[in-house]
Structures are given as structure tokens and as C-alpha cells.
Amino acid sequence: xxxxxxxxxxxxxxxxxxxxxxxxxxxxxxxxxxxxxxxxxxxxxxxxxxxxxxxxxxxxxxxxxxxxxxxxxxxxxxxxxxxxxxxxxxxxxxxxxxxxxxxxxxxxxxxx
Amino acid sequence: xxxxxxxxxxxxxxxxxxxxxxxxxxxxxxxxxxxxxxxxxxxxxxxxxxxxxxxxxxxxxxxxxxxxxxxxxxxxxxxxxxxxxxxxxxxxxxxxxxxxxxxxxxxxxxxxxxxxxxxxxxxxxxxxxxx
Numbered sequence: 001x002x003x004x005x006x007x008x009x010x011x012x013x014x015x016x017x018x019x020x021x022x023x024x025x026x027x028x029x030x031x032x033x034x035x036x037x038x039x040x041x042x043x044x045x046x047x048x049x050x051x052x053x054x055x056x057x058x059x060x061x062x063x064x065x066x067x068x069x070x071x072x073x074x075x076x077x078x079x080x081x082x083x084x085x086x087x088x089x090x091x092x093x094x095x096x097x098x099x100x101x102x103x104x105x106x107x108x109x110x111x112x
Numbered sequence: 113x114x115x116x117x118x119x120x121x122x123x124x125x126x127x128x129x130x131x132x133x134x135x136x137x138x139x140x141x142x143x144x145x146x147x148x149x150x151x152x153x154x155x156x157x158x159x160x161x162x163x164x165x166x167x168x169x170x171x172x173x174x175x176x177x178x179x180x181x182x183x184x185x186x187x188x189x190x191x192x193x194x195x196x197x198x199x200x201x202x203x204x205x206x207x208x209x210x211x212x213x214x215x216x217x218x219x220x221x222x223x224x225x226x227x228x229x230x231x232x233x234x235x236x237x238x239x240x241x242x243x
Binding site: 059060061062064065067068071072109 | 148151152154155184185186187188189191192195196
């Protein structure tokens with residue numbers, strides 16, 4: 001596949017579903033560009049989830065499935081954020097899939 | 113993903129699945145494949161247990177270094193199993209002992225069982241998958 005995301009100064013390769021091919025290509029600009037392509041402007045609330053996912057991946061080497069993400073967010077950030085409604089409002093295409101993509105992680109393991 | 117009725121045809125009976133891991137973590141794809149199947153299958157809310165026997169006990173060994181073989185060290189993912197509500201991890205005592213390992217050498221808390229006890233547990237399962 002030759003899909004890519006065009007940044008200001010370079011292009012980074014993504015797979016057929018839009019996930020980064022090389023996780024090391026990630027920076028905040030990648031996330032902003034991917035979101036802009038979906039007509040989303042990232043807010044602090046988006047970044048909170050994206051950074052949470054990056055930390056989770058660094059710790060466990062796995063991109064969590066949606067229900068795992070929801071529960072883990074609830075544990076760390078409180079129940080008002082650890083619920084599907086809140087997360088789907090931020091990431092309408094599916095919080096785990098979309099947020100993992102912006103975070104430069106693989107597609108979540110356990111999302112079918 | 114959406115909430116899915118477990119089982120085929122809307123049959124929501126919880127079944128007992130045991131995943132038996134027998135091989136060293138690298139060199140073959142079995143260990144990683146088993147782990148991924150377990151993580152994906154966790155969405156179906158079944159009664160899941162993991163067993164580590166023979167060289168499979170090395171999958172849980174602390175301090176894995178994979179840089180020189182150019183593969184991803186996926187061993188930290190075993191520590192995420194709890195987040196997926198997979199809490200039943202069994203290790204065969206004989207396999208540990210034969211390799212000079214103790215529970216303290218492992219990444220996650222496990223129950224150590226003798227092979228006879230594991231055999232009984234296996235007998236109680238609805239499905240046993242060997243990797």
C-alpha cells in the first residue's frame with residue numbers, strides 16, 4: 001500500500017485503514033493532520049485520550065480494545081470520562097479505533 | 113465494537129475456554145498468535161483460562177530482550193490481561209522446575225499446578241486450544 005498522510009514537511013506512510021506503518025513516525029502534527037482530514041480539531045479532551053493511549057501502549061505494547069480503554073480511562077480520569085458517551089462524542093468513528101489511529105498506534109487488538 | 117451475544121445463534125451460555133501455550137515466545141508465531149486470539153476473544157465474555165506448559169513457561173519470563181532478533185517484545189502485554197478480565201493463568205509446576213524457574217521469575221501472578229491437577233482442570237473445559 002502506498003497510502004500516506006501529508007504533513008507540512010513530509011509524508012508518512014499509513015496502511016489501508018489509515019494506521020501508521022512505522023510507529024516511530026508519530027508526532028503531534030500527525031495526530032492533528034489525521035484529525036483535520038476527518039474534520040476534527042483536537043481539543044485538550046482529545047489529547048488526554050490520545051496521550052493516555054500512547055502511555056498504555058508504551059507500558060503494555062498493546063492498543064486496548066474499546067471496553068478496556070473505557071474502563072482504564074475511568075480508573076485514571078474518573079467515571080465522567082470513562083464512559084462510552086463521552087468517548088464517542090470525542091471520537092465519533094469509534095473511540096478506540098479512531099483515537100489509536102491519531103495516537104499512531106496499531107488498530108486495537110480485540111476490536112473486530 | 114458493539115456488544116455481541118456470546119456464542120452462535122444468540123446462545124449466551126458461557127463456555128469454558130482453555131488456551132494451552134507450549135512453545136517458547138519467539139522462533140515460532142504460536143505464542144503471539146495465542147495471545148492475540150485471547151485478547152480478541154475476551155470481547156465475548158467467556159470463561160477463559162491460559163495454561164503455560166513445556167517451553168511455554170518462557171513466554172511469561174521477566175526480562176525478555178528481543179532487540180537483537182528484530183522482533184517486538186510482546187511480553188508486557190501479558191500484564192494487560194487483567195484489563196481484559198482474564199485472570200486465570202496457570203503454570204505447570206514440572207515445566208517450571210525443569211527450567212530452573214520459580215513464580216518470582218514470571219511477569220504476572222500465576223497459579224502453579226502439578227500436571228495431574230492441570231489434567232483435571234483440562235477435563236472440565238468445553239474447549240481446549242493448544243498453541
